[in-house]
Amino acid sequence: MADRNTPASAQDAGVLVIGLGRFGASIATTLDRLGQDVLAVERSADQVQHWTGRLPLVEADATNPEALEQLGARDFPVAVVGVGSSLEASVLITGNLVDIGTPQIWAKAVSAEHGRILQRIGAHHIVFPEADAGNRVAHLVSGKLMDYIEVEDGFTIVKMRPPKETQGFTIEQSKVRARYGVTIIGVKPPGQDFIYATPQTRISANDMLVVSGHSELLERFAARP
Template identity: 50%
Template sequence: MARNNRSILVVGLGRFGSSVATTLDSMGQDVLAVDKDPELVNRWSAQVPTVQADMTDVLAVEQLNASDFDTAVVAIGDSVEASVITAGNLLDAGISDIWAKSVSKEHARILQRIGARHIINAETDAGKRVGHLVSGNYLDYIEIEGSHTVVKIHTPSHVVGYSIADAKVNERYGVTVVGIKAPGSEFQYGSKELVMHRNDELVIMGKQDNIDKFIRG
């Protein structure tokens, strides 16, 4: 079931942060991107809401009303110190859902110790994938060759209690249920008679627009 849009603060507009921010914005999420570099802010301002600020400064965090945001992504990669201080400032501001990019095991360990909930290994987690995960609609997201995507989601409310065949998942939405994992049960491949229950995890494949349509119902 898709959750309501959340407000997300993305700090750092390098290659990774800009990819996260633009992905979230394209999904209709309420996103604000922040960087202390005016050139980067200017470069991305036409594509995503941006503001210039140094988030290692507590005063800047307060002026941005950071405490109003549900989630923050700390995408600073050029300075471990700035990354850790920023994450700490955002935690102090009351944002508990912090996603922070790490550039080393030591960096990740420090971020975990101060309370960052999700540590992103920037070498393996592409910004686009992280953007989709941060949005909260997907439990996992894998982009494959061509226009298709594989995602893991909870059963959308409009198909709870229906079999894959009765819900006409493929005919109506153009997506394929690859398999279903019910709580406490083994993964089952998506045969047409399988019934989708509320807390099941569905692995589905299809084009991005069709997947979003299936989630929304």
């Protein structure tokens, strides 16, 4: 458990992760590995036993506002609600965090309706892990893209092979941004590191491109032969 006597500057970096299912556990273990001050909260005794000694954690029911107060939830500027299987629990926990004034609340949602409810009661960031993963895999399975990351509101970064119409031309000559509304931000020639793209960067057939833009525009660009 986080030391409540640590200086305020250390507490500023703390993250409270509630729920140690696959989503919450992945976040908590990654933060812990990165050296972040993290405290996991789980009400299942079996899960607590599983993670004891591997994560800083407490066994508590975060749907109970008194339990949150007792474990020092007010000390954490960031909280992640990883509970998704129980809509009621997810909403109650998020509401409790809103009530104590947590500055940043990230909450997992399993449906659009769930996400709207969480947003209305005050969650600052809604995460749809299953939908996001499915969307990414669908783009990769299509064979056009080698990687796909949607950042926010449709803005996406992809890794892809260059369409034939760009091969042998500089970025300025191919006019990708003017024609397709997307931006080539990096190029990786075979056996070399990625380089930041400039208008004079010439693209070859074996290069790998890093391209940014709205997902629909990127899909059209990636669909070019």
